[in-house]
Structure formats: structure tokens, C-alpha cells
Amino acid sequence: MRTVINTACRVCAAALFVLAAARPGAAQPSTEPNSCATCHAALPDQRLSAPAKAFGASDVHREKGFMCVDCHGGNPTTADKVKSHDVAGRDSAMAFHGKPAGSEIVATCARCHSNAEIMRTFAPKQRVDQAAEYATSVHGKRLAAGDAKVATCATCHGAHGIRLVSDAKSPVFPTNVAGTCASCHANAEHMAGYKLADGGALPTTQLAD
Numbered sequence: 293m294r295t296v297i298n299t300a301c302r303v304c305a306a307a308l309f310v311l312a313a314a315r316p317g318a319a320q321p322s323t324e325p326n327s328c329a330t331c332h333a334a335l336p337d338q339r340l341s342a343p344a345k346a347f348g349a350s351d352v353h354r355e356k357g358f359m360c361v362d363c364h365g366g367n368p369t370t371a372d373k374v375k376s377h378d379v380a381g382r383d384s385a386m387a388f389h390g391k392p393a394g395s396e397i398v399a400t401c402a403r404c405h406s407n408a409e410i411m412r413t414f415a416p417k418q419r420v421d422q423a424a425e426y427a428t429s430v431h432g433k434r435l436a437a438g439d440a441k442v443a444t445c446a447t448c449h450g451a452h453g454i455r456l457v458s459d460a461k462s463p464v465f466p467t468n469v470a471g472t473c474a475s476c477h478a479n480a481e482h483m484a485g486y487k488l489a490d491g492g493a494l495p496t497t498q499l500a501d
């Protein structure tokens with residue numbers, strides 16, 4: 293029930309966010325519905341502003357009414373950074389946990405994508421086995437063993453500005469997927485040190501071949 297209520301609020305909050313984004317010159321109310329996006333979009337450091345800009349442009353999650361807090365936690369109703377980055381989770385539905393890495397990324401995505409109840413609410417036909425499948429892949433097994441150079445959900449799909457896989461601009465759209473894999477697999481430096489079963493170096497010529 294709590295999820296449903298929260299989501300309803302987020303749908304209107306996201307609509308306001310879109311409105312705010314569409315009128316950059318408009319005065320901002322003091323209690324922002326998504327202070328995360330408002331503050332971040334205006335930060336001079338690219339690393340901190342790019343996520344807000346990409347999320348505000350075209351993102352399947354924003355279009356479903358989700359916000360920054362659905363992945364990062366924190367409190368989106370205050371313009372105070374420390375209160376918003378609510379690490380203790382006192383004023384937030386979910387404690388703030390900053391930038392996820394490695395298996396934290398998989399857990400971030402799996403919180404919804406492995407939850408049949410959540411997914412059914414929004415996309416009844418959506419599969420819920422991506423994290424389970426990932427865990428059985430070479431990427432997933434090596435990640436579990438501590439290798440940070442493998443692909444996670446976010447390397448293949450992005451994290452902000454995620455598109456439907458049927459969207460021609462998605463990095464996993466059929467005509468783009470080879471390039472997405474090649475961003476690592478054709479990079480000899482990134483793949484250095486990995487061996488085939490026979491002991492030879494793992495090739496980096498798959499895309500060219």
C-alpha cells in the first residue's frame with residue numbers, strides 16, 4: 293500500500309519536475325518536489341549535473357513517475373543538501389546511499405526489476421529475471437568474485453536517460469548492442485590479463501571480426 297501511495301505522489305512530483313524543466317526561467321518554490329534534480333542540474337561539476345540533465349530529458353523511469361530517490365534514496369522535498377542526502381534515512385522513504393558501484397548497482401536495479409509485484413503494477417508483461425540471469429553470466433560471476441571491470445546493468449543500459457530496449461537510441465537496441473559490448477571487449481587495455489580456457493589471451497577483435 294505504501295508503495296502505491298508513494299508512487300501516486302511521485303507521479304505528480306515528476307509532472308511538476310517536467311514543468312519546472314520546461315520553464316527554466318520560472319521562479320522555484322522553496323519546497324521543491326524534486327530538489328535533487330533542481331540542485332544537481334545547476335551544479336557546475338559535470339559529473340554531478342549530467343545525471344539530472346539526462347534523467348530530465350528522456351528516461352523510461354521518469355516517464356513512469358519515478359524519481360532520483362527511487363534509486364538513490366534521500367529526501368527530495370528539501371533544498372538543503374545535507375538534509376536531502378539523508379544518510380540516516382530519518383526523513384526519507386529510503387536512506388540516501390549516494391553513488392552505487394558494482395554489486396550495489398545490480399541491487400539498485402533488482403529492487404524493482406526482480407520484484408514481480410512492483411513490475412506488474414507498471415508493466416504487466418515485463419520479465420523479472422534479469423538479475424537472476426545476470427548472476428549466472430560470466431559478468432555476474434566475476435562481479436561476485438570482486439572484479440569491477442565487468443559489465444553491470446548500468447554499463448549496458450545506462451543509469452540516467454534509460455530507454456526502452458525497443459527505442460532505436462537505446463544502447464541495447466539490436467543495431468547498437470555490438471558497439472556497447474565493444475566499448476569494453478574491443479578495448480585491449482580494459483581486457484588485458486583475461487585468459488581463455490586454453491591460457492591464451494582473451495581476444496579483443498570480436499567487433500572487427
Ligand code: HEC
Nearest residue numbers: 327328331360361364365366367368371372373376390391
Ligand atoms: C542543494 C544541492 C543538492 C541537493 C538538494 C541534493 N544534492 Fe546530491 N550532491 C550535491 C553536491 C554538491 C554533491 C557533491 C558531493 C557533496 O558535496 O556532498 C552531491 C552528490 C550526490 C551524489 C554523488 C555521491 C557520490 O558518491 O559521488 C548523488 C548520487 C546525489 N548527490 C544524489 C542526490 C539525490 C538523490 C538527492 C535528493 C534526495 C540530492 N542528491 C540532493 C548537491 C545536492
Ligand code: HEC
Nearest residue numbers: 328329332339340343344347359360363391392397446451
Ligand atoms: C534508475 C536508477 C537511477 C535513477 C532514477 C537515478 N540514478 Fe543516479 N545513479 C544511478 C546509478 C546506477 C549510478 C552509478 C552509475 C555508474 O557508475 O555508471 C548513479 C550515479 C549518480 C551520480 C554520480 C555520477 C558519477 O559519475 O559519479 C549522481 C550525481 C547521480 N546519480 C544523481 C542522480 C540524480 C540527481 C537523479 C535524479 C535526477 C538520479 N541520479 C536518478 C542510478 C539512478
Ligand code: HEC
Nearest residue numbers: 398401402405419422423426431443444445448457464469
Ligand atoms: C552485458 C550487457 C547487459 C547487462 C549487464 C544487463 N543487460 Fe539488460 N539487456 C541487455 C540487452 C542486450 C537487452 C535486450 C535483449 C534481450 O532482451 O536480451 C536487455 C534487456 C533488458 C530489459 C528488457 C526486458 C528484457 O528482459 O528483455 C530489462 C528490463 C533489463 N535488460 C534490465 C537489466 C537489469 C536490471 C540488469 C542488471 C541485473 C541488466 N539488464 C543487465 C543487455 C544487458
Ligand code: HEC
Nearest residue numbers: 352362363400401404414415445446449451455456457458
Ligand atoms: C523504482 C523501480 C525501478 C528501479 C529502481 C529500476 N527500474 Fe527499470 N523500470 C522500472 C519499471 C516499472 C519499468 C517499466 C517501464 C515500461 O516498461 O514501460 C522499467 C523499465 C526499464 C527498462 C526498459 C525495459 C523495456 O521494456 O524496454 C530498462 C532497460 C530498465 N528499466 C533498466 C533499469 C536499470 C539498469 C536500473 C538500475 C540502474 C533500473 N531499471 C532500476 C522500474 C525500476
Ligand code: HEC
Nearest residue numbers: 430431434441442443444447472473475476477486487494
Ligand atoms: C564494462 C565492460 C564490459 C561490457 C560493456 C561488456 N563486457 Fe563482457 N566481459 C567484460 C569483462 C571484464 C569480462 C571478463 C573476461 C573473462 O573473464 O574472460 C567479460 C566477459 C564476457 C564473456 C566471457 C568471455 C570468456 O570466455 O571468458 C562474454 C561471452 C561476454 N563478456 C560477452 C559480452 C557481451 C555480449 C556484451 C554486450 C551485450 C558484453 N560482454 C559487454 C567486460 C564487459
